[in-house]
Amino acid sequence: MSDxxxxxxxxxxxxxxxxxxxxxTRHAMVTKVRGAFNDFEGVIHADVENPSKSSVQLTIQVASIDTRNEQRDEHLRTNDFFDAPNFPEISFQSTHIDQVEERNFIVNGDLTIRGITKPVSVPIEFTGVERDPAGHLRAGFEGSRRIDRQAFGVKWNTALDSGGVLVSDRILLEFEVSAVKVENDGG
Incomplete structure (x- = not known):
């Protein structure tokens, strides 16, 4: 384990x-809409001997939202949802990390959307480490966490005739991370 x-x-x-x-998230209460953010920066500081000294920082550019539908993406960038002109970034900064099993962690931190910061705990699985063909050390992490979008000021909705709503308040955040180790080149 020391290696x-x-x-x-x-x-x-x-x-x-x-x-x-x-x-x-659920759309019209009958199907799921999936999307991703294509422009982001994330850094993990890993201290395997003392995981509580590890940290994660993630900054997402809201304008990079991609649901494979340009009209919907434009609407999501407006004040109805993320208000990208006034709040161009979503950020997460860990406050502490707990190891719950050998490859499983809870990453606790502050998530900021639309200028509103709330504590969030994200279960993360370490999926492995491998050296890629270019010689870079690569680690994989996966996790997800459900949040209430209204808690972050993302409140737009439309009522349906059935009594439901067009967009669910419950959003599943999904993380599939490939991280490359910053190697010290000795210089």
């Missing part, structure tokens, strides 16, 4: 090309 600990400890950066920061 793995040494390999994992250090700074890791999210690889945008191989990471998905996504979400899903």
């Amino acid at each position: 793995l600990s040494a390999a994992l400890s250090g700074e890791w950066r999210f690889d945008q090309a191989h990471t998905r920061i996504g979400f899903s």
Whole structure:
């Protein structure tokens, strides 16, 4: 375990090309709409010997929202939802990380959407570490967490004839992270 600990400890950066920061929610109470944010930066500081000293920081550019429907994406960028002109970023900063099993962690931190910050705990599974063909050490992490969008000021909705609403208040955040270790080149 000490070789793995040494390999994992250090700074890791999210690889945008191989990471998905996504979400899903019910639409019209009958189907799910999925989307992702394509422009983000994330950094993990891993201390395997003392996980409580580890940290995660993530900054997402709201304008990069992508639900595979440009009209919907434009609406999500407006004041009805994320208000991208006034709140261009969504951010997460961990406050502490708890290891619950060998490969499972709870990442606790502050999530800020539309200028409203709330504590969130995200269960994360460490899926492995491997050296890629370019020689970079790569680690995988996956997790999800359901949040109430109204708690973050994302309140727009439309009532349906059935008594339901067009967009669910419950949003599932989805994280599929490929992180590349920042190697010290000795210089």
